[in-house]
Amino acid sequence: MSSDAHSILDRMLCFEVYSTEHAFARLYKALLAPYGLTYPQFLVLVLLWEQCPQTVNGLGGQLGLQSSTLTPLLKRMEKAGLVVRTRDPEDERRVRVSVTAAGKALRANVHDIGRCVADATGMEEAELFDLMRSLRRLRGGLQGSVLTGVSLSD
Amino acid sequence: MSSDAHSILDRMLCFEVYSTEHAFARLYKALLAPYGLTYPQFLVLVLLWEQCPQTVNGLGGQLGLQSSTLTPLLKRMEKAGLVVRTRDPEDERRVRVSVTAAGKALRANVHDIGRCVADATGMEEAELFDLMRSLRRLRGGLQGSVLTGVSLSD
DNA sequence: AGACATTAAATCGCACGCGATTAAATCACA
DNA sequence: TGTGATTTAATCGCGTGCGATTTAATGTCT
Numbered sequence: 123m124s125s126d127a128h129s130i131l132d133r134m135l136c137f138e139v140y141s142t143e144h145a146f147a148r149l150y151k152a153l154l155a156p157y158g159l160t161y162p163q164f165l166v167l168v169l170l171w172e173q174c175p176q177t178v179n180g181l182g183g184q185l186g187l188q189s190s191t192l193t194p195l196l197k198r199m200e201k202a203g204l205v206v207r208t209r210d211p212e213d214e215r216r217v218r219v220s221v222t223a224a225g226k227a228l229r230a231n232v233h234d235i236g237r238c239v240a241d242a243t244g245m246e247e248a249e250l251f252d253l254m255r256s257l258r259r260l261r262g263g264l265q266g267s268v269l270t271g272v273s274l275s276d
Numbered sequence: 277m278s279s280d281a282h283s284i285l286d287r288m289l290c291f292e293v294y295s296t297e298h299a300f301a302r303l304y305k306a307l308l309a310p311y312g313l314t315y316p317q318f319l320v321l322v323l324l325w326e327q328c329p330q331t332v333n334g335l336g337g338q339l340g341l342q343s344s345t346l347t348p349l350l351k352r353m354e355k356a357g358l359v360v361r362t363r364d365p366e367d368e369r370r371v372r373v374s375v376t377a378a379g380k381a382l383r384a385n386v387h388d389i390g391r392c393v394a395d396a397t398g399m400e401e402a403e404l405f406d407l408m409r410s411l412r413r414l415r416g417g418l419q420g421s422v423l424t425g426v427s428l429s430d
Numbered sequence: 431a432g433a434c435a436t437t438a439a440a441t442c443g444c445a446c447g448c449g450a451t452t453a454a455a456t457c458a459c460a
Numbered sequence: 461t462g463t464g465a466t467t468t469a470a471t472c473g474c475g476t477g478c479g480a481t482t483t484a485a486t487g488t489c490t
Contacts, residue, residue: 135408137338139297140315140319140339142418145340146293146418163445168290177468178468179469184291185295192469194446217468217469239289239290240282240289243413243414245413249413251285253411259397262398263397264302316477341478342479347440348476369485370438370485371438
């Protein structure tokens with residue numbers, strides 16, 4: 123590949139991923155604000171709607187988040203009455219996070235958010251599936267590289 | 277489309293975009309850390325390498341960032357000696373941001389970062405171009421929706 | 431010229447997100 | 461049994477990112 127093509131690719135990849143990710147987060151933020159939910163809080167709720175209770179690391183693994191991010195986030199959700207956090211009697215190191223009745227109640231309210239976002243993309247269903255497939259490949263590659271310690275000297 | 281397909285689409289879109297965006301940012305963070313650069317700081321530098329000086333809003337427009345984010349970021353970059361901020365004599369409301377010699381010098385050091393990231397994706401050039409085309413479409417749709425005030429009641 | 435609107439940055443409070451460290455519980459193994 | 465390694469959360473400091481507000485400079489309209 124020519125050096126020019128590389129420069130263009132690099133430049134585009136950089137800015138496109140950066141600005142798209144923020145545009146996406148902003149849309150979700152706007153849709154969730156009426157319910158007092160942030161985007162990451164919403165994602166935690168989705169996971170707890172599917173399976174409850176879950177440990178902090180269990181949630182973190184699915185979201186790619188550290189306990190240093192999740193602990194304060196979960197405390198805010200607990201203060202808001204959406205979840206409860208209790209030490210696991212089986213293993214006192216673990217904290218079991220459970221969704222409350224109030225947290226479950228939100229499920230109906232935000233049921234159409236995903237649909238709403240899909241509409242907002244202005245893209246066809248098939249195109250969105252392709253995009254997600256590419257993103258999954260991209261994410262897989264990136265995560266592998268971080269693990270193997272990619273550096274500029276490679 | 278069936279309700280099930282919708283649920284799956286919603287769920288996937290949500291988590292895929294969220295975790296991919298963070299994986300991408302983490303990789304850039306790791307690659308830039310040796311140079312004391314954060315990812316958004318790097319993006320500002322790239323813009324200034326292409327055109328200098330630029331106003332705060334000019335940079336913000338290209339990155340999708342507000343002055344409330346850029347002002348402290350630019351101050352940190354100024355303290356690090358990468359840029360200088362001066363009021364525009366033509367219009368004292370504007371702040372002109374210029375890259376310093378030290379900021380320019382970094383260009384050679386991080387020249388291969390984009391290439392490195394492209395390698396890390398494990399994807400072919402053509403596939404990456406397709407992905408970026410999809411992302412551009414996605415971003416366009418999202419930004420349009422935010423402007424027109426999408427809500428769940430629509 | 432004077433009054434009001436508009437624009438550009440800056441400021442503030444809040445919520446992530448991470449790396450590094452710490453504290454407590456559990457595990458492993460001699 | 462007991463001692464050191466491992467695992468799990470929590471804590472801390474720093475850097476984004478945003479909405480709302482503020483301040484200063486400029487534009488506009490009479």
